[in-house]
Amino acid sequence: MNPRRKKRLTIVIAVIAAIGVITGLVLYALSQNIDLFYTPSEIVNGKDDSGIKPIIGQRIRVGGLVVPGSVKRDPNNLKVQFDLTNKGETVTIKFDGILPDLFREGQGIIANGTLTEPKLLTASEVLAKHDENYMPKEIADSLGEGHEMPTYSEEQLNNG
Template identity: 65%
Template sequence: MHPRRKKRLTVVTSILVGFAVVLGFVLYALSNTVDLFFTPSEIVQGKKETGEKPVIGQRIRVGGLVVPGTVSRDPKSLKVSFQLVDTGPIITVKYDGILPDLFREGQGIVANGILVGDTVLEANEVLAKHDENYMPKEIADAVGQYHDKPSYSKEQLENKN
């Protein structure tokens, strides 16, 4: 092989190996920061398409409605515990911090945290959804017993517009 070709081949091979190493590091770093989204039903029963269930210790994001009457606060600290539901099983969320202003029973929320039990999430962040006026009919029917639809007086509706 000609020395010039051998040098080109070495350079190209080095570049490809370097690119593969960098890509490997990027994928490894991203795998540690990815939060997969689950609903309470999917945590207990698994995803419909794949049957995938989160494992204990996995960082996940859970979305659902706060079950009325389940919010319990520790009077000596900022610890809060409440239950979430979508269309089936209920899970418990434990959070230590200040809840968002829009948080209330019957409200849709998203919680980020670590699954510490089969149905227990230890959240490090709780986000309240801004607007619950729209919900797909199937979900609204399924969670109807847990969902408090906002009711506005005629005066409040006029002030909104």
């Protein structure tokens, strides 16, 4: 093999290796930003098909219904804590920020954040449904067929 071909081969191998390293780094960076969806029962018991549970420190999305009577607000700041449930399992959500206008007890929500304890999520974002008839598909599926939408009187709707 002459020196010119040897140099070309070295350059081609270096370029292919560089592309491989760059691809690996990009995939690693993207895997750190993936938010996996869990329900409260999947956080406690693991996913139905694989049994995988989220680990402490993992960024996840959790969806379910806000437990009536569980919302605790700090009067001095924007911190709020509430419980989220589905199929009997409950997870506590801590959030420091402004909740959506449509947030209320008994309603389906999705919280994005980091799992800080086995049943405690520190949320960075809380999303609420947009009207009385809508519930995210993942939450509706996780609650099962026996779930009924909460009903509110006119007085409850007007007061909060």
